[in-house]
Amino acid sequence: MSANRSERVSPTAYATGYLWYRHGLSDKALVTPQGKRLDRAFRGFIAATRLLSGISLDAMMLARHKGIDAVLMRAIDAGEVTQVIEIAAGLSARGWRMRQRYGDRITYIETDLPAMAATKRTLLENARLLGPRHQVRVLDALANEGPTSLAAIAATLDPKQGTAIITEGLMNYLAPAQANSVWQRIAHTLKQFPHGVYLADVYFAPEQRSAAMLAFGAILQVFVRGRMHVHFDTPKDARERMTHDGFKKAQVHRTRDIPATQAISKTSGADRVSVLEARM
Numbered sequence: 001m002s003a004n005r006s007e008r009v010s011p012t013a014y015a016t017g018y019l020w021y022r023h024g025l026s027d028k029a030l031v032t033p034q035g036k037r038l039d040r041a042f043r044g045f046i047a048a049t050r051l052l053s054g055i056s057l058d059a060m061m062l063a064r065h066k067g068i069d070a071v072l073m074r075a076i077d078a079g080e081v082t083q084v085i086e087i088a089a090g091l092s093a094r095g096w097r098m099r100q101r102y103g104d105r106i107t108y109i110e111t112d113l114p115a116m117a118a119t120k121r122t123l124l125e126n127a128r129l130l131g132p133r134h135q136v137r138v139l140d141a142l143a144n145e146g147p148t149s150l151a152a153i154a155a156t157l158d159p160k161q162g163t164a165i166i167t168e169g170l171m172n173y174l175a176p177a178q179a180n181s182v183w184q185r186i187a188h189t190l191k192q193f194p195h196g197v198y199l200a201d202v203y204f205a206p207e208q209r210s211a212a213m214l215a216f217g218a219i220l221q222v223f224v225r226g227r228m229h230v231h232f233d234t235p236k237d238a239r240e241r242m243t244h245d246g247f248k249k250a251q252v253h254r255t256r257d258i259p260a261t262q263a264i265s266k267t268s269g270a271d272r273v274s275v276l277e278a279r280m
């Protein structure tokens with residue numbers, strides 16, 4: 001994905017940002033007029049999809065968001081993680097919610113491409129929500145080196161503390177070779193910490209083949225003017241790819257197996273996303 005193509009993905013973050021707010025997972029500080037407008041536009045499609053196929057795209061999004069939260073909180077509660085870098089955080093309020101829950105027990109670095117990072121920094125600064133333990137930084141997931149690379153951001157953290165890296169809603173915009181390079185960079189970075197946990201939403205091709213899921217993918221592709229990619233056919237493929245890309249082990253959590261998403265996993269749509277957890 002070129003830099004130009006990367007920037008085209010950014011507006012999707014306005015829509016998801018408002019979706020999280022609509023479902024009580026965000027603060028009004030992160031609400032934008034663009035997000036509200038885009039969410040309204042998408043909502044018609046979401047309602048039609050539900051009517052025609054029974055699949056709830058809202059449930060899918062909520063399951064992915066809450067599922068990642070739950071697995072992250074498990075690692076924090078276990079004392080394995082005190083530092084988080086969220087790549088492509090967009091307008092997600094996870095950083096805010098985790099800081100509310102854990103206070104100074106964690107350091108949360110939210111990152112995104114320059115324009116989105118600037119927007120988010122302004123919104124959080126205006127609400128006085130930033131500080132040394134909650135920052136917004138520019139990070140290009142595709143940069144191998146330089147000040148906006150993952151390596152540079154990770155170098156600002158304490159190498160003695162367990163660290164999590166999250167990507168949510170990013171990897172499907174990347175072509176397979178680019179996705180691999182991002183996973184390799186994340187694995188390489190996490191090696192430096194005593195505990196290293198990578199979390200992401202993950203999808204499997206056979207579960208995306210319904211008319212509703214294909215239509216959703218098609219709409220997103222028009223919106224970002226580029227292709228979407230489903231990287232795996234099975235959980236085994238995902239686990240193998242993670243170990244191939246440098247992680248020591250990996251697990252796929254189905255939403256029905258995560259206590260926090262068990263209830264929602266019964267809604268069609270929420271069962272078509274899983275949480276990938278790869279560790280060093």
Ligand SMILES: C[S@@+](CC[C@H](N)C(=O)[O-])C[C@H]1O[C@@H](n2cnc3c(N)ncnc32)[C@H](O)[C@@H]1O
Pocket residue numbers: 006007009010011012013016017087088089090091092111112113116139140141142167168169170
């Ligand atoms: C679908 S949004 C997801 C935002 C957020 N994670 C959420 O779930 O609400 C995708 C995000 O990926 C960011 N993005 C796209 N290409 C990127 C890259 N190369 N490096 C970092 N972020 C990128 C976009 O700016 C956008 O914020």
